[in-house]
Amino acid sequence: MSMEKILDKERLSDWIAALAKSGMEVNAPALEDGVWTYKPVDGAVRMDHPNTKQPPKGFAFPQREVFFSFEQIKGEAPRLKQVLPESPQRVVFGVRPCDGRGAVRMDRVFGNQVDDPYYQARRKNVAYVGLACNTAPAPTCFCKSVGGSPVSTDGLDVLLTDLGDKYFAQAVTKTGEALMAAADKLFAKASPADKKSVGKVHADALAQPQRAVKDAEAAPAKLKAAFNSPLWEELARACIGCGICTFLCPTCHCFDINDEVTGSTPMKGSRVRTWDNCQFPDFTMHSSGHNPRENTAARLRQRVCHKFQYFHENFGMLQCTGCGRCVSECPVGIDIVAVVNKVAEHVG
Amino acid sequence: MSEQQAYEPKIVAFLCKWCSSAGSDLAGVSRIQYPANATPITVPCSGSVSPMYILSAFNKGADGVLVSGCHIGDCHYMEGNFLARRKIHLVKELLQFIGVEENRFRMSWVSAAEGAKYAEVVKEFVEDLRPLGPQEKLKAQRT
Amino acid sequence: MINIQDIRDTARDMLAKGEVRAVIGWRAGSRGMPAEPAVITAPEQADELVWDPTCYHNLALHLVEDRKFLAHARKTSGAPIAIVAKGCDARAVVVLMQENYFKREDVYIIGVSCEGSGVLAEWKLARHLNGAVPTAAAFAGDEFTFATAAGEKRVPARDVMADRCLECRSPFPKEHNVALGEDKTGRDLAAPFAALARFETRSEGERWEFWQRQFERCIRCFACRSVCPMCYCEECVVDSINIAVAPDTTAEEKANRIRWIERSATRSENITYHMTRAMHLAGRCVDCGECERVCPVNIPLRLLNNKMEREARERFGYEPGASIGGPSLVASFRDDDPGDFIR
Numbered sequence: 001m002s003m004e005k006i007l008d009k010e011r012l013s014d015w016i017a018a019l020a021k022s023g024m025e026v027n028a029p030a031l032e033d034g035v036w037t038y039k040p041v042d043g044a045v046r047m048d049h050p051n052t053k054q055p056p057k058g059f060a061f062p063q064r065e066v067f068f069s070f071e072q073i074k075g076e077a078p079r080l081k082q083v084l085p086e087s088p089q090r091v092v093f094g095v096r097p098c099d100g101r102g103a104v105r106m107d108r109v110f111g112n113q114v115d116d117p118y119y120q121a122r123r124k125n126v127a128y129v130g131l132a133c134n135t136a137p138a139p140t141c142f143c144k145s146v147g148g149s150p151v152s153t154d155g156l157d158v159l160l161t162d163l164g165d166k167y168f169a170q171a172v173t174k175t176g177e178a179l180m181a182a183a184d185k186l187f188a189k190a191s192p193a194d195k196k197s198v199g200k201v202h203a204d205a206l207a208q209p210q211r212a213v214k215d216a217e218a219a220p221a222k223l224k225a226a227f228n229s230p231l232w233e234e235l236a237r238a239c240i241g242c243g244i245c246t247f248l249c250p251t252c253h254c255f256d257i258n259d260e261v262t263g264s265t266p267m268k269g270s271r272v273r274t275w276d277n278c279q280f281p282d283f284t285m286h287s288s289g290h291n292p293r294e295n296t297a298a299r300l301r302q303r304v305c306h307k308f309q310y311f312h313e314n315f316g317m318l319q320c321t322g323c324g325r326c327v328s329e330c331p332v333g334i335d336i337v338a339v340v341n342k343v344a345e346h347v348g
Numbered sequence: 349m350s351e352q353q354a355y356e357p358k359i360v361a362f363l364c365k366w367c368s369s370a371g372s373d374l375a376g377v378s379r380i381q382y383p384a385n386a387t388p389i390t391v392p393c394s395g396s397v398s399p400m401y402i403l404s405a406f407n408k409g410a411d412g413v414l415v416s417g418c419h420i421g422d423c424h425y426m427e428g429n430f431l432a433r434r435k436i437h438l439v440k441e442l443l444q445f446i447g448v449e450e451n452r453f454r455m456s457w458v459s460a461a462e463g464a465k466y467a468e469v470v471k472e473f474v475e476d477l478r479p480l481g482p483q484e485k486l487k488a489q490r491t
Numbered sequence: 492m493i494n495i496q497d498i499r500d501t502a503r504d505m506l507a508k509g510e511v512r513a514v515i516g517w518r519a520g521s522r523g524m525p526a527e528p529a530v531i532t533a534p535e536q537a538d539e540l541v542w543d544p545t546c547y548h549n550l551a552l553h554l555v556e557d558r559k560f561l562a563h564a565r566k567t568s569g570a571p572i573a574i575v576a577k578g579c580d581a582r583a584v585v586v587l588m589q590e591n592y593f594k595r596e597d598v599y600i601i602g603v604s605c606e607g608s609g610v611l612a613e614w615k616l617a618r619h620l621n622g623a624v625p626t627a628a629a630f631a632g633d634e635f636t637f638a639t640a641a642g643e644k645r646v647p648a649r650d651v652m653a654d655r656c657l658e659c660r661s662p663f664p665k666e667h668n669v670a671l672g673e674d675k676t677g678r679d680l681a682a683p684f685a686a687l688a689r690f691e692t693r694s695e696g697e698r699w700e701f702w703q704r705q706f707e708r709c710i711r712c713f714a715c716r717s718v719c720p721m722c723y724c725e726e727c728v729v730d731s732i733n734i735a736v737a738p739d740t741t742a743e744e745k746a747n748r749i750r751w752i753e754r755s756a757t758r759s760e761n762i763t764y765h766m767t768r769a770m771h772l773a774g775r776c777v778d779c780g781e782c783e784r785v786c787p788v789n790i791p792l793r794l795l796n797n798k799m800e801r802e803a804r805e806r807f808g809y810e811p812g813a814s815i816g817g818p819s820l821v822a823s824f825r826d827d828d829p830g831d832f833i834r
Contacts, residue, residue: 404751441799
């Protein structure tokens with residue numbers, strides 16, 4: 001049975017202060033220049049964000065990281081020095097359930113059969129304290145129709161549910177239990193009435209209507225059948241290839257590796273990994289100039305199929321968690337829910 | 349000796365081949381003593397200096413950037429320096445707009461006969477750059 | 492007020508007669524609003540066209556995409572293509588023609604005037620609707636109306652129009668083949684470059700502190716570049732991916748290709764990118780505001796481009812998108828261009 005406690009809302013900043021004092025880097029949503037972003041905090045915190053603009057994937061998978069540095073004196077073999085991240089203990093507050101499920105998918109990619117040492121070095125030091133979504137979903141949310149829920153605990157270490165003047169805190173993992181135990185005095189036992197309240201809040205949240213992918217289970221087969229359909233041209237007509245959908249997605253993880261050279265005699269620099277983006281025209285560009293995905297139709301198809309078909313074929317789960325960022329941020333209104341539904345309808 | 353005095357600003361100077369670069373050569377053969385802080389890069393014409401060269405110089409750590417060409421009316425390519433005058437003005441305004449110190453970027457007209465002027469331009473530039481310290485704003489932090 | 496039927500009739504008519512091969516306009520989006528760009532090729536599709544305050548996209552972008560598509564497919568254009576263009580969009584088309592990207596006769600401009608009410612800035616809308624979700628928007632004189640589950644809401648256009656509309660100098664599409672709507676000017680709105688002037692009251696240190704924060708936040712999604720009709724280069728100079736590759740090109744040569752910026756989205760690289768783009772747009776940007784609208788991390792990009800535009804107007808007497816026959820800003824000069832800054 002998971003640890004379930006009550007935390008008075010005024011005590012939240014005390015909990016954060018205690019964690020910060022113990023040496024952890026505590027991050028929470030903050031509004032900067034109109035953008036909700038995770039920022040380090042040491043006390044006062046806001047938890048009234050709809051969702052952050054960027055998902056928390058950057059904590060384990062940053063936009064840029066160094067693999068190794070190199071130096072080569074001409075005529076000699078290059079000397080390489082691996083740079084494993086020295087990642088501090090981090091906790092991220094206010095993570096929505098869709099982003100928790102996003103973390104599960106990222107973990108699958110970077111820890112399936114082979115551990116990516118850079119990702120794992122950071123990931124093992126990041127804990128997620130989630131916040132259940134108990135207000136009306138945004139018009140672009142659709143977690144329920146892709147196997148998620150506004151109160152899911154997948155990928156989270158603790159799930160907080162807002163009960164008005166207090167939080168119901170449910171530890172999901174051992175890490176979560178340790179986080180709560182670190183400030184044990186601040187928490188009170190959850191009474192049966194509290195548990196009943198939480199049950200009701202969760203039930204209400206689950207009952208809120210959301211946009212829906214009509215039949216996500218059938219999506220992989222439908223997408224497979226529609227691969228050569230001219231419908232993709234129509235769906236991608238407005239796409240400008242900007243890359244916002246991919247960079248803001250909690251599960252997108254493609255990357256590029258480049259050498260950043262800082263000196264020429266001796267030659268030295270670093271081998272660096274950066275995020276890459278399948279919506280950029282040059283993502284699949286060959287050095288011959290040939291590009292297998294040379295138009296937006298092919299690239300949109302790739303992204304949608306990766307989310308709703310390929311990932312499912314490889315890992316048995318849909319890669320999309322319904323956070324809705326790609327829908328709300330697309331400059332031209334391309335809507336992955338509408339796309340999947342239209343394709344399914346077209347295939348029949 | 350204070351740290352400030354020990355700091356030597358690094359200047360990247362884009363010099364047009366026909367006038368300013370020749371002018372800097374004249375300073376050399378005339379044995380005019382002037383600070384050795386400027387790394388000259390010869391370009392065919394001041395008008396050929398792309399904003400990207402300037403930005404790249406700052407990105408790579410230049411403390412100051414100089415663009416120097418022929419006097420108005422004397423451009424080897426007739427109009428190049430007129431175009432430079434416009435473009436460099438825009439680059440200057442843009443750099444200042446984002447908060448880069450005004451004294452880090454400048455332009456001069458130095459003819460092939462003005463070796464002394466070139467030396468003076470560099471000397472002044474170094475003196476104006478010293479109090480500003482190393483350029484950190486646009487410099488790439490490479491790890 | 493423009494009657495939507497006029498837009499639809501014009502489009503249907505021209506398509507039916509084969510006078511144009513396609514019409515670029517707007518249709519309703521999948522959630523009702525906002526509208527989305529549409530390229531229709533059949534007369535029957537004309538009924539899909541809409542004209543409402545969410546038609547904020549600069550459709551000149553789709554003209555560029557059409558031309559690129561034709562170039563890649565090695566097709567000739569045949570009949571002209573029509574574009575529904577607001578005042579700002581029409582100026583973008585003029586710049587493209589000025590640069591010989593199109594010939595004038597290749598494009599049929601169906602000009603639409605917003606008649607001074609501008610277009611919507613969605614982020615401004617939330618506080619006026621008290622949580623109600625709008626499913627449609629319409630022009631209503633000095634107001635916008637929004638259909639919501641809680642009934643129709645009316646909001647003064649001035650309160651929710653895009654910032655660039657508040658400073659707009661020409662809501663009427665001067666360059667057009669046919670123009671719908673009135674040429675209304677003299678609105679009581681913020682003066683042109685008002686936001687820029689306010690920003691410039693900051694000190695050098697304050698300006699740097701501000702811009703540093705913005706450029707740290709940039710994720711280099713390149714949405715600003717992708718949405719800009721003027722950024723039509725097949726290969727952007729900051730991507731520098733192309734290198735002429737022959738069988739004997741060594742790995743070292745490939746690795747040492749010119750790279751103006753690294754792929755890392757760090758402050759220094761982001762600054763180089765944005766400064767370069769601002770310079771490349773000097774004299775060409777018509778302040779359609781799309782770059783700022785699409786930025787997912789709210790970087791006030793218009794400030795950079797407005798700075799260049801004001802310099803162009805005040806120092807060089809140059810107005811972007813004013814005349815098809817004019818020279819470009821940076822490939823022309825006047826004898827009295829300022830030169831006092833040159834030693």
